[in-house]
Amino acid sequence: MSEHTKVALVTGANRGIGFQTARLLGLEGMTVLVGTRDAQRGAEAERALREEGVDARVLAIDITDATSVKAAAARVEEEFGRLDALVNNAGIALGWGGMGRSDTDQFREVLDVNVVSVVRVTDAFLPLLRRSEAARVVNVSSELGSIASLTHPEDPFKDVEMDAAYPASKAALNMVTALYAKALAGTPAKVNAANPGYCATDMNGHSGPRSAEQGARVSLHLATLPEDGPSGVLWGHLALAQDPDTYGVLDW
Template sequence: MSRKAFITGANKGIGYETARQLAARGMTVLVGARDAELGQAAVDKLRADGADAHFVQIDVSDEESVNAAAARIEAEFGGLDVLVNNAAITGGMEGDGKASSGTLATLRRVYETNVFGLFAVTNALLPLLRRSESARIVNVSSEVGSLSLRTDPNNPMSQMVSAIPYTSSKTAVSMVTVLYAMELRDTAIKVNAANPGYTATDLNGNSGFRTVEQGAEPSVHLATLPADGPSGTFWGYLWGGEQEYGPIPW
């Protein structure tokens, strides 16, 4: 029986490509998306390429929707082996993008999806993941939320102007990842954060220098870790590093 992977925000961009790559590795992929039409279109495209793909409607910022998705996955698939928390929003650029230019409304909206939504989805699906012999949880994060990189004067990240909502939400994702990894360290479940790097998607107006195929690679790697793989790590694209991929400092 094939392993089952659920990817949120999987109707396009990195989420869709993550589903495609996992399907190419023989997994059954459950495509999570808010919009039923877009989600089903993504599934149809995946199936046309031979994937075992299924649409699961979910709005990660709506607890009722999250619980309904979890109930459907349990009823139709009986369990889950991989969860990729990919869904995220930026909140856009407010004013000049500096910390003092943001609004509380945007901060709340971004956290509802990027942090609270991730938390809700993970908790709702954790009972199903516990049934797996080797479950994997991947939280898609970003290097822009690394405290180490942002405070290192020798790193280009320290010069980057970033709005508080998106950037700090990814810092929060780091701690969420660590705490779940600590709770589950005596189980077969591995929990890690992925850094796609600056990938061209709708999230950034397709301004990134990495392709979605490249951006999905860290998530796919962490979703397919062997039994002796790490847990509680931040791993992915190393901007300007000697190696393309490796551990990212928190």
């Protein structure tokens, strides 16, 4: 690996959108750290990526465990000395029973994984991101976390029965994104939230109309923003647009 090669970490990279994000970043020439807590699946993902010519390396990390996260950051510091892109992709979706039937234990678990753990990982890697000439942080969110979208008269999700856990976690993640962007304003770093759109993944039983690769292209875009790119926005697929391939900034 050349000292000029960018290093990217994608959490939850052993499958779905995370795997495709790692693949696309690797095809752009980055060294990709396949963040996963499952060693076997991580090894399989690494092998598949290497077969496509990607410089992929498994990084053991359980984002819900502080000791694991610190160990992962220490390993990256030892091997690379910096991190150029962090894609906080790992997340869960529980609690779709509908409002009034929320499982509060599941609610707590979703918030821990989708919000608290993102802060845990970002804080642990922030010193390494600051050493990059132009760090990019991408928090994989959802249009379901956009209050503006869910309260829009033409809400594209009005017929989807859900409780508050997943949307609330993504709304909180959007705020976390805005706060990191504010904290890093004036530096070369950029922090944004990605809306991949409704993609076919294990999380939803592969019911989404968009492919995992299509969803990953949103994170790819934000992880490779030029110097004049935005920071502190929710960007990605626009479900309300007439053209299904329309992308842009969504209202929080």
